[in-house]
Amino acid sequence: MIRISVDAMGGDFGPEVVIPGTAKALERHPEATFIIYGLKGECEPLLAKYPKLRDRSIFHECEVAVSMDEKPSAALRRGRYVSSMWRSIEAVKLGEADVCVSAGNTGALMAMAKFCLRTMANIERPAIAGIWPTLKGESIVLDIGATIGADSQQLLDFALMGGAMARALFEIDRPTVGLLNVGVEEVKGQEEVKEAGRLLREANLPTIAYHGFVEGNDIGKGTVDVVVTEGFTGNIALKTAEGTAKQIATLLRESMSRTLLAKIGYLLAKPAFDRLREKMDPNKVNGGVFLGLNGIVIKSHGGTTADGFAAAIDVAYDMARNDLNAKIAQDLTLYHAKHQPPAGPEAA
Amino acid sequence: MIRISVDAMGGDFGPEVVIPGTAKALERHPEATFIIYGLKGECEPLLAKYPKLRDRSIFHECEVAVSMDEKPSAALRRGRYVSSMWRSIEAVKLGEADVCVSAGNTGALMAMAKFCLRTMANIERPAIAGIWPTLKGESIVLDIGATIGADSQQLLDFALMGGAMARALFEIDRPTVGLLNVGVEEVKGQEEVKEAGRLLREANLPTIAYHGFVEGNDIGKGTVDVVVTEGFTGNIALKTAEGTAKQIATLLRESMSRTLLAKIGYLLAKPAFDRLREKMDPNKVNGGVFLGLNGIVIKSHGGTTADGFAAAIDVAYDMARNDLNAKIAQDLTLYHAKHQPPAGPEAA
The missing domain is CATH 3.40.718.10 (Isopropylmalate Dehydrogenase)
Structure with a gap:
């Protein structure tokens, strides 16, 4: 129960x-x-x-x-x-x-x-994970706005937590995880993101399959099951996507009511439009998960x-x-048993 | 000539x-x-x-x-x-x-x-400005990927340069400029963005009308003429929007070819679809401007x-x-004549 x-x-x-x-x-x-x-x-x-x-x-x-x-x-x-x-x-x-x-x-x-x-x-920091409709189904994107900025260790934690959530939500054994970046080449991007990529590659975890860097357009494609980024960029990406979807819906509605033929066409194709609306409906994938x-x-x-x-x-x-939290705790324990705590005077 | x-x-x-x-x-x-x-x-x-x-x-x-x-x-x-x-x-x-x-x-x-x-x-740093289709027409977004990160002074420079470009491209006297952030309240967001907002508000420039913070969904709405952000976030926002537009186009095509009625509807409404495609066509607004x-x-x-x-x-x-560059030089001179150079050991 x-x-x-x-x-x-x-x-x-x-x-x-x-x-x-x-x-x-x-x-x-x-x-x-x-x-x-x-x-x-x-x-x-x-x-x-x-x-x-x-x-x-x-x-x-x-x-x-x-x-x-x-x-x-x-x-x-x-x-x-x-x-x-x-x-x-x-x-x-x-x-x-x-x-x-x-x-x-x-x-x-x-x-x-x-x-x-x-x-x-x-x-160190919680994250908010969003469920994003993609061409392949759904992906998890985190952090979508719990905190601003994240160092490489925090990005790695997000990857572990997002991976555990994907296992719980999509019921797959080893979800693919990508780090959001401005290019897919290893040489580009924020230092923290590159370092997180190195840590994830080295860790070679049994619970997640690290894919590498992904770009903004990979989110909607569904290139990976889990997209990891810090909260500022994640929030802006999410709202930009929502804004673009609304913009297209508005333009489409305007176009479809402009001529009689378009109106008839719209009525005939209405089930198709409804199907699309349902696929992109934020209500259907409503829920940010605090991890x-x-x-x-x-x-x-x-x-x-x-x-x-x-x-x-x-x-x-x-x-x-x-049992999401048990999965997260298990994955974190597994990772931290194998790896040293992060360096620095405040490390636990 | x-x-x-x-x-x-x-x-x-x-x-x-x-x-x-x-x-x-x-x-x-x-x-x-x-x-x-x-x-x-x-x-x-x-x-x-x-x-x-x-x-x-x-x-x-x-x-x-x-x-x-x-x-x-x-x-x-x-x-x-x-x-x-x-x-x-x-x-x-x-x-x-x-x-x-x-x-x-x-x-x-x-x-x-x-x-x-x-x-x-x-x-200090050049920026790449993109022209973004919006519900109101077009807006300028910069930086969409010249460099990663920007301090408050660089964001202010982007605002000045984007403003000059809006004056040159849209032929308006005092374009509105917004800083991309995770919330519209003054208390939220990255420190550099908040500081840039303070600088812009204080400067009260004759060439641009500073609007305040804008969020990701404001870009497509056309809330402001110029959206300012650093290159990492700007690039990811741009590619996320492109990805979302492609995703919707793909889903729409799939939906429209699923039933005979939908196919007929599509044919009747084709001019409307073409009009939408043209409005969202990246080819039509093709061109990142190096500023x-x-x-x-x-x-x-x-x-x-x-x-x-x-x-x-x-x-x-x-x-x-x-004469974009003359406009930029003029705006920069105007600003810097009134304001001290940025503090710090490396300031010019």
Whole structure:
């Protein structure tokens, strides 16, 4: 049985999207149970509409809802111990839930998750991993914005964690991992990226197949299962791709409504368009996974729909069922048993 | 009269694409003249097919063609003074041409351009500016890969140079400029980006309107005329956008050929698709502009078609006609007259 804690107050629409989304996810995973945290006045009337969910969940009333534009420091001050966001994370820490899902603001969620769960042994920095639709299916891209900058050791940690996530999510034995760079030749790129490449090549790990460098256009091609980069570049790549997809959708819509023939053509080909939309739908692959903490937290898009939130719960379910954190811990132990800790005065 | 020097040996297809492309550009700019550099055996038979171009150009035989996969250092050793690439750049230095166009390999072209033309006064590093199709038209994005990393002063230089290019290319008085970042709030992002934002806000320049931070999805929206970032992130953003556009095109083609109705729909709506393709066509906005050197060099895509190469010449023509480098020099002088040189032991 998988137990999922849910922050009902997260996202642009709060419980109005989160509770119907959770109810949808329950239909797909009838053996799951939920612990739902939120403001009573807003959540209880909604829960009453979904009796199946109400039967399979426990509702905990909270006093505070973290707002979408609250700064992480302010959210921590105001919402620690008492907010629906904090308490849904804490349920994982206390062992009451296997995984936590929130559509709340990313900065606050990461700050609370770090504060509450702490980073895993051998991990300096957590990362946010995104699931990216590709021509071959899906790839994992990390870090998409947990922190800015990463040294070679942190990039290597990201590679290990992303590899473990790919094993859990895609159920493949030895996922391919690439480092995002400006060229595929060994001579080009940031020093940290080149050094991380050297470390990964030398490590020759049994759990991941290091592919080498990949470029921006390799992400959409699905060249590798896991694309590793630091959070600044990863976030900009993700948002640029989202922006490009929206731009093309807008131009296509404009073009298709310009003439009568185009309109008829559009109607005839509508199932094809719908199929494309579904393939590129961010709702379908909704869910950034926080990696490197002592507990799994899934961040759903703030502007998500109920379907999108249900998809984030699907990811949470898979991660918990496949014991993601145990896989990560195992891979890290394996690596660090073979390799010296990173050099430097602050090395553990 | 605009005089354009052309490296006939650049690109995946060399003179077979470059010479027809140049001939096409001449049709649009009948007052332009060309100086063409290349291997005699390959170029002369092609020039014979385009008598109008032959009449409006001078052909210089060269001994060496830089190959597309040659490393910059090797290209410099082998091709300095004698290659078609070097000599087309040198024509700008010698004042024989107003602008140079090459589809040759980017690294070698930048290395030769830096070596031959040198950076402008007050500029530490050149940048490559790309022209990006947006929902509002076109924007300039720089640096898309000249160098990796940039400090706040270099980002400010990029903003000034990109602004001058926008004035030359779009013929607007005070283009808007944004710094690419992971969030639009002032508190987020890389230190250098935040510092550059502070400098730009304080400078309050008459030539550019500083907009603030922009995110990856703002590029395609056309939120600002000029997007400034360092070369690692810029290159990855560009290639990620290209990859996403290709991915969608592939998925759309697959969807449209899946059923008979979709095929008929596609045929009816074909003009609409063609219109979209044209809007997103990299050939139409083909041309990275090297900024910050004592002379203008335009890099065309290596895999370009004759139409694409002609489009790169269009960009070159506009840049020369609007006296891009004079605008840049003027803006830099204006800024540096008002502001102290950057601090540090190596400051000029």
